[in-house]
Amino acid sequence: MTAIVLLFVWVLISFLGLVDPIFLPSPYETLKSFFRLLSLQFIQENLVPSTIRVLFAFLLSVVIAFPLGLLSSQNAFIRKMILPICSFTRYLPVAAFVPLCILWFGIDDAQKVAVIMLGVTFPLVLLIGADTASVPAELIETGRTFGLTKAQIVRRIVLPWAMPTIWEDLRISAGWAWSYLILAELVAGNSGIGYFVVQSQRYLETANVFAGILFIGLLGLFTDLVFRVIGSRLFRWV
Amino acid sequence: MTMELPLLEFKNISKEFVGSGNRQIVAIGDISLSIRQGEFVSIVGPSGCGKTTLLRLAAGLDTPSSGRILFDGEPVIGPSPERGLVFQAYAAFPWLTVRENIAFGLTVANSVRNDELINLWLQKTGLTEFANHYPKALSGGMRQRMALARTMIVAPKIVFLDEPMGALDQRTREKMQLFLLQVVWETNITAVLVTHDIREAVLLSDRIIMLGARPGRIVGEIESNLAKPRSHHQLATPEFESIYNQVISILPE
Numbered sequence: 033m034t035a036i037v038l039l040f041v042w043v044l045i046s047f048l049g050l051v052d053p054i055f056l057p058s059p060y061e062t063l064k065s066f067f068r069l070l071s072l073q074f075i076q077e078n079l080v081p082s083t084i085r086v087l088f089a090f091l092l093s094v095v096i097a098f099p100l101g102l103l104s105s106q107n108a109f110i111r112k113m114i115l116p117i118c119s120f121t122r123y124l125p126v127a128a129f130v131p132l133c134i135l136w137f138g139i140d141d142a143q144k145v146a147v148i149m150l151g152v153t154f155p156l157v158l159l160i161g162a163d164t165a166s167v168p169a170e171l172i173e174t175g176r177t178f179g180l181t182k183a184q185i186v187r188r189i190v191l192p193w194a195m196p197t198i199w200e201d202l203r204i205s206a207g208w209a210w211s212y213l214i215l216a217e218l219v220a221g222n223s224g225i226g227y228f229v230v231q232s233q234r235y236l237e238t239a240n241v242f243a244g245i246l247f248i249g250l251l252g253l254f255t256d257l258v259f260r261v262i263g264s265r266l267f268r269w270v
Numbered sequence: 271m272t273m274e275l276p277l278l279e280f281k282n283i284s285k286e287f288v289g290s291g292n293r294q295i296v297a298i299g300d301i302s303l304s305i306r307q308g309e310f311v312s313i314v315g316p317s318g319c320g321k322t323t324l325l326r327l328a329a330g331l332d333t334p335s336s337g338r339i340l341f342d343g344e345p346v347i348g349p350s351p352e353r354g355l356v357f358q359a360y361a362a363f364p365w366l367t368v369r370e371n372i373a374f375g376l377t378v379a380n381s382v383r384n385d386e387l388i389n390l391w392l393q394k395t396g397l398t399e400f401a402n403h404y405p406k407a408l409s410g411g412m413r414q415r416m417a418l419a420r421t422m423i424v425a426p427k428i429v430f431l432d433e434p435m436g437a438l439d440q441r442t443r444e445k446m447q448l449f450l451l452q453v454v455w456e457t458n459i460t461a462v463l464v465t466h467d468i469r470e471a472v473l474l475s476d477r478i479i480m481l482g483a484r485p486g487r488i489v490g491e492i493e494s495n496l497a498k499p500r501s502h503h504q505l506a507t508p509e510f511e512s513i514y515n516q517v518i519s520i521l522p523e
């Protein structure tokens with residue numbers, strides 16, 4: 033509803049010529065730019081590199097965060113080692129690390145991956161730790177009375193119980209991964225969707241800037257949808 | 271009632287917890303209690319008198335602060351499939367089907383799947399139709415029957431029931447009582463039931479232990495020698511009335 037109102041206002045403003053198109057292109061121009069984005073060149077130069085960076089960095093974050101989160105919920109010693117670090121880094125804005133990442137990793141893929149991983153891994157450890165700590169005591173104790181070992185309890189009770197919420201947290205952190213990627217690409221680089229947006233801004237191709245932003249939003253929406261669909265298939269018992 | 275060595279013995283058990291603000295909570299003061307093989311014992315008492323704590327100690331999920339617990343003559347040092355436990359809450363595994371829930375304990379002990387046994391328990395619980403459903407599809411009564419079946423299928427020597435019918439409505443509760451009576455009757459298992467419902471305790475058990483609070487201690491016990499097999503018709507008999515009155519005259523409630 034609000035979307036329709038906003039769209040209407042947008043159409044009205046550009047129709048009446050209230051704002052210079054350099055600041056606010058018309059919806060029509062934006063749409064035209066958007067469909068121009070769907071060319072092979074754009075896909076090769078921007079979409080593919082961005083997607084590969086996000087996928088790689090996100091998977092790597094999950095591979096690191098999953099065991100750390102699980103261990104921190106199962107073992108008091110590891111919890112005391114890991115949690116303070118993760119909780120503290122939550123207060124460090126990822127954006128502040130971008131210059132450092134450029135210094136360390138240059139302006140290529142490694143820098144993007146580093147920014148995403150910095151932003152995603154730490155909170156994900158905390159989330160997965162909380163998910164795997166939330167198992168009702170009755171379920172674990174039922175396992176104990178049947179003679180399950182600690183490892184069996186983790187495998188047969190803790191993980192199946194936590195999987196749906198872990199999946200939900202992965203869905204949310206995949207969204208973060210996209211935003212951090214765009215951030216990293218805006219600041220430095222020579223390919224990717226964020227790079228495209230910043231280039232368009234430099235050449236005052238405002239319609240392209242709008243189209244790029246729209247494209248980023250749709251990518252996030254799409255990722256979210258993929259997670260939801262797979263999740264509802266995987267976890268029918270919820 | 272055969273007079274054998276006790277199956278389960280609490281010897282001067284006490285249990286203290288550290289509560290909020292490091293305050294010492296004496297959940298159980300000094301309890302000694304023997305339970306015979308094949309006996310059905312109910313434990314009644316006010317909220318917070320240590321009923322759940324007592325069951326958890328016997329199940330081996332917690333250790334007493336002092337005293338000893340002997341099961342089959344051996345000290346209890348941890349949980350074991352020989353001592354089954356049914357919780358107050360419905361402790362179903364939501365990601366397993368009804369069939370898999372019931373079979374859970376079997377898959378731990380031996381890798382051989384005993385389909386016949388699983389089917390038998392599905393049938394006993396009336397859950398055959400729901401075998402491939404997830405627990406979310408079950409009513410409270412069905413879930414609690416499933417929990418009982420999951421505990422009983424591994425053939426424990428004793429079963430601890432912590433208010434298994436506490437959350438059920440009256441009609442479902444009566445059905446569950448009958449189901450429990452039938453299962454206990456068929457398997458001749460030793461059972462310890464914690465309940466708030468004194469009528470339920472009198473109707474189901476051979477002996478009723480009454481606890482008092484602060485600290486948890488035994489304030490009395492009464493044998494219920496109603497004829498077996500038990501049924502709800504007995505609720506209206508003078509024998510029932512007499513035992514019931516004795517219990518409420520002792521209980522501080």
Ligand SMILES: Nc1ncnc2c1ncn2[C@@H]1O[C@H](COP(=O)(O)OP(=O)(O)OP(=O)(O)O)[C@@H](O)[C@H]1O
Nearest residue numbers: 287288289295297316317318319320321322323324
């Ligand atoms: N893990 C624990 N930590 C601290 N205090 C506890 C713990 N478990 C039980 N207690 C305390 O011990 C006392 C006995 O608790 P318990 O749960 O055994 O009572 P109960 O008879 O089962 O009560 P209810 O009828 O309400 O279920 C209570 O005062 C309770 O607050």
Ligand SMILES: [Mg+2]
Nearest residue numbers: 321322323432
């Ligand atoms: Mg209790």
